[in-house]
Amino acid sequence: MTGISHLISKRAKSRQSSHFTNGPSEQPPKGFKPHEKPLLLSYGTPNDGFFPIDSIDVNLVEYPFEHQQKFNNSMENLSISEKNPNSVHIERHTKNPNLIDLSKGLQYVKVEGHDPLIEFTENFIKRTHPPNYDNWSSILTTGASDGLNKACDAILDPGDVILVEEFTFTPFLRFSDNSGAIPVPIKIDLSNDSNGIDLNYLENLLKNWDTTKLPKPKALYTIATGQNPTGFTQTLEFRKKIYKLATDYDFIIIEDDPYGYLTLPKYQGPPKKNQFELKDQLTLEDYLTKHLTPSYLEIDDVGRVIRVETFSKLFAPGLRLGFIIADKSINLVIKNYAETVNRGSSGLAQTVVNNVIQDKLGGVDGWLQWVLKMRATYSYRKDLLLQTIYESKAYEKGLVDVIDPKAGMFVTLKIEFLKDDSDIILKMKELLWKVISYGVSVVPGHNMTVDKEFSKSRSNFFRLCYAPANNDYEIIESGKRLTDAILEFYENGEKF
Template sequence: MSTSGPRYRITVADIEARRKKEGRLVAATAAVTDIDSFKTYAGWKDLPKAKRWDSHLSKESASRGPCVLKSAAKYLKRPDMISLGGGLPTPEHFPIQSISMRIATGETGFTEAAAASDEGGKTVTIGKYDSTQPAENPVSEYDIAVGLNYGQAIGSSQMLRWVIEHTELVCTPAYSDWSVSLTVGSTSALDQALRMFCDRERNDMLLTEEYSFSSALETAAPLGIRVVGVSMDEQGLLPERLDEILSGWDAAARGAPKPHVLYTVPSGQNPTGATQSLERRLAVYSVCSKHNVFILEDEPYYFLQMPAYEPKAAGAARVDPLSTYEPAALSTDKFLDSLVPTYVSLDYEGRVMRMDSFSKVLVPGSRMGWVTASSQIIERYIRHTETCTQGANGFSQVMLFELLNNSWGHEGYIKWLGHIQASYTGRRDVLLDACEEFLPKEIVSWTPPTAGMFHWLGVDQTKHPKAKELSLLALEEEIFERCIEKGVLVARGSWFAAEQDKPLPGMFFRATFAAASAEKMTEAIRRFGEAVRESYGL
């Protein structure tokens, strides 16, 4: 069985209608959340259930039991219950009475200038007891008293409702028993996922792209998890190579059982910037289904998908996409339809855990995101969280709820994502324009990224005058040092090699267009090109 996309469509209007019917959300401190009650799709119960993954779980994960103190919160549903059970401090002891934020409303755009103006910005304030105001004078469903106290490891009911609705809008899961949990960011989520699925005693190995997120590799290594790199092309991971590795796996020769977990960054992959097409994702999913491999889908750059790069004409001025972006003209459906479907959208077996993050599209310092997977996997994830991170930051939950739920709503957030998408498109175009102008194309090659914030530059080491004398790593280091001397920092490709003990397939450098100004990005690429030319004697 396979699927090429979602089987149903949820709109913002559907979400608003369900909320109106259900009425005001009342969820006090450490409230237990019924995830299914927040799902909007009326036919979700008729969808098939996810597979069980007991055989994939580590001994550590399988042995974790519920936190007895947090489990006791279910008894607080009784309105007459007086709690002397949990160590939840009284909010009277919280020295913060309110939190105020200046935000852009989106009415005139989302720039800093818009936020500062009377027409396009406003100041919002979160009070300590907003959620307990009388029904005839409601302020908010979430406040400082609830948000800054201890909570459930899965997250607050208020933020979970928003995340579940967002997941239905974006992913439309194709099986019934899916669930979510808030996280303290995707790096922490990956650490917990690896502990859940990879067992040191079994000598489990992890599949990933041959060049992978360095922090992911550094997370796996101390856990005793060896990595198997899968070859890539301009669209990322090659499904045929993944199939070859798994079909020909020799457990005795490898000293490990056949891998049963794949970690992949499908959109704007870090470090290569590659984005898997729908066809590629379907092919990868098919291979994983064939070999019973569980997929960890890490998607911090998913909403930073961009139109194809078009080189500007000689002497022409580059039009910044942000200058032509009009929030009012961007509908939720139009934006979501422009994106490649997620692995969760294609998943009919509960074979995927998707890791989402606010880091790349809102603020990295929020240290907040969420995971989506089958209820079995989320239940195991929560057992880890209860005795590890304890759950997402209360300040982040309260502030993001005020921004995303009370101020912007789902449509406003999509418009913000359109703004960020346009901004990164403009930044990418500036960097690529500089590459076209300053890099020696007979030596340096690249594929324009269509998502994310990274640009992968290949440097042909075979054309270097010292190619027969120096190793690839030595040549890479020599160019890197020249770059540092000239005042430009680019990341060395070898830092991201999945298998550090194997020969590298080529020499690469990673550049980012995330932060530097247009002028500085252009100058940085000029300096990089100068370093390459000097190294090659051009």
């Protein structure tokens, strides 16, 4: 048993893993010897000869939005017969142990995932966020949401309390609710250079917790880097303080990190290049040692951190593929739960991701080089949106302020003239109608609260995402429409 086994949920502990094709559980008879070449008449697995797909070619780009540049340069009508030098060929069979062929990728697979991709995720974590203890493992998931749901199931029983940042990725509340837990919001410090969580508030909350009303917290859920929706990133020193609280008050930390690798430099003025000329000047070592904020894993010495990762923001969301890094005892109960709910992630998705990374990009460091290209593009887009806001009349008049994110894909636009309003949420809803009428969509802060009443006085902001835009024009135009709408709303006496 590990030092955190008492924090695993009763529900998760009660599950047992078994399969009807398993051999007898009793001891074999005396003299029994397994056959050297056993043949299968047990598993309901169709031979790969029945698979209609013989091979797959995956054509890649060298950098984000390269397809647009090809189109702009009238290079889109390439001959179909022309061999793409930047492609990955996935065969029915391969002898390369680092690759997944179609005979395996299209077949049933063990719940934990295919061995080559599990090995990659573990090597990737060793390179980027090496855990501070030995007894950890990786298990693949059907995206981050699946990982978060499984993390909740692993540790939360009905009536357990989980602490959640007051503004958060609200689908998480469905996962905690599914386990029967009670979410309790933690105040966020919304000053521009904040770490996110209001540490003094959290310390006082834990110190003065009334166990006659609610049991002491079992877990903390945090998006510690590029927080959704605020964009805040916790420093290493701040994480050490939070981790000490987790140790002192004995709770698990669920670290959700879909955006953390997309680190962003501070706004330095208007972008000087277009997105097709971007080159991240960082070396890999500079990125890893000076720009990538350490994970809670790196200060965890007993296994009380469950880190949830995803390929959605760095590869593609539709593949529904992610992974969890956690203490082996936690990943064991997660595996047992997966056998109950979804049997693990798509084999084809695993095959595409693994083989693109291993066969073409060059493994862990090659994958990180792709991340650096994405980082440069996101940094450019963030600065382009900020420039548009900073140049607006609404900003010049002090009607809005911006939180410059240190990572991720979200900018927080604070509506300054509503910060002391007693009817903030009503005003924000009416302002949202004005913004929509100008032809731009944003997310109001109150839509991402754990408890609207608790966060009412701090809900005077919009979450802006610069990821979905097709090009520079859409980013600039959306920023102009948004700030023009806010200006008109203000000049109309804070009415539509």
